[in-house]
Amino acid sequence: QVQLVEAGGGLVQAGGSLRLSCAASGRTFASYVMGWFRQAPGKEREFVAGITWSGGVTSYADSVKGRFTVSRDNAKSTVYLQMNSLKPEDTAIYYCAADYSSNVNRRSIAYDYWGQGTQVTVSS
Numbered sequence: 001q002v003q004l005v006e007a008g009g010g011l012v013q014a015g016g017s018l019r020l021s022c023a024a025s026g027r028t029f030a031s032y033v034m035g036w037f038r039q040a041p042g043k044e045r046e047f048v049a050g051i052t053w054s055g056g057v058t059s060y061a062d063s064v065k066g067r068f069t070v071s072r073d074n075a076k077s078t079v080y081l082q083m084n085s086l087k088p089e090d091t092a093i094y095y096c097a098a099d100y101s102s103n104v105n106r107r108s109i110a111y112d113y114w115g116q117g118t119q120v121t122v123s124s
Contacts, residue, residue, distance in 0.1 A: 002026040002098050002113040009094060009118030012086055016122070020081040022096030022115055029077035033099040036070060036081045037108055038092035038120075048094070049081060050104035059104040064090075086122045093117040 008020040022034070035050040049070040050059045058070050067086075072079040079096055097111035105111070 002029070002032065004096050004098060004113055004115035006094065006096050006115040006118040009120045011121045011123065014086060014088055014122055014124050016086050017082070017084045018086065018120060020083065020094055020096075020118060020120075022079045022081075024077045024079070024098065029098075030074040031100060032113075033101050033104055034070075034072060034079040035097045035099060035104065035106075035111055036079075037095045037097060038090075039095070039117075040089075040092040043092075045095070045108050047106040047108070050106070051079065052102065052104060057104060059106070061106075083120070086120075088122045088124045090120060091122050092120060094120050 003025045006022045030053050036048040037045050038048050039045040051070045055072050067084050069082040095117045096115045098113040099111045
């Protein structure tokens with residue numbers, strides 16, 4: 001079992017920045033690919049970013065590429081999502097997830113464990 005707890009969400013104006021964190025406990029954190037997903041009201045959950053266990057490979061949705069950066073600190077069992085140049089369309093609940101795999105998968109069904117989510121609201 002892996003427990004995931006997100007933090008860092010909030011209300012920010014368009015153009016601003018937020019840094020989300022996801023702290024993991026339980027099984028060996030370093031064994032998991034970590035992903036960030038988001039879900040806006042009335043929309044399906046969508047992939048945002050992912051990072052392999054070593055941090056050597058990252059993947060981003062086209063909508064956030066160049067604005068968001070995913071990173072991880074295996075010593076702290078924490079994954080981060082730095083979000084810059086935020087837009088109102090980034091408003092959503094953001095979830096981190098863990099996948100016992102070696103490659104970043106963009107499909108939510110591939111992930112075994114999920115956090116409870118943190119709300120990000122970007123005002124125009």
